[in-house]
Amino acid sequence: MTGNGTPGKAGRIDVPAAGGVVFRIRSGTPEVLLIYRKGVWDLPKGKKEEGEGYAMAAAREVAEETGSDLPLIVGSLPVTYHDYNMDDVEYSKHTRWYAMITRSNHFSPQLDEQIEKVCWIGLEKAEKLVGFENLRLVLSDLRRLLGSDQK
Structure with a gap:
């Protein structure tokens, strides 16, 4: 545990984190950048460092986990x-x-974070592939943000 944990709900230690959904539009279809870690498709994310803002933490984590340049938050x-x-x-x-x-x-x-792959995957397929329900909700919200609610 890094020094940024504080007691959270019901005595739990609060872990502030940030993540990014990197997207592009390819031939009219939205695609997102997924990572494959420990047998699960996931989104890049990680703990916020002490004194770091959430947006910067998200951009840093995406760059570190995908080997990309710092992304632009939109x-x-x-x-x-x-x-x-x-x-x-x-x-x-x-x-x-x-x-x-x-x-x-x-x-x-x-x-060193056990990430095996970084891939562009169509948004609709990504919503089915990600290994956690809360990530499906995040991807669904991206779909709404992009105005592509229809599957």
Whole structure:
């Protein structure tokens, strides 16, 4: 645990985090940048460092986990919440999400974070592939932001 954890709900340690949904429009179809880690398709995200703003943390995490240049934030997405236990300590992680674009065309997974792949995947398919329900909600909100509610 880094020094940015504070007691959260019901005695849990609060873990502030941020993540990014990097997207592009390819032949009229929205695509998002997913990472593949520990057998699960995921979105780039991570803990906010002490003194760091959420938006900067999100951009930094995306760049680190995908090997891209720092992305440009173009909108805000919902906050997600996730409670977990590690080494008999309860944590409550809240992640602020941002919609982003990047100029990068080549990506390199952050191997020391056990990320195996970084791929552009169609938004509709990504909503089915991601391994966590709260990520489906974030991707659904991106769909609304882009005005492509119809599947």
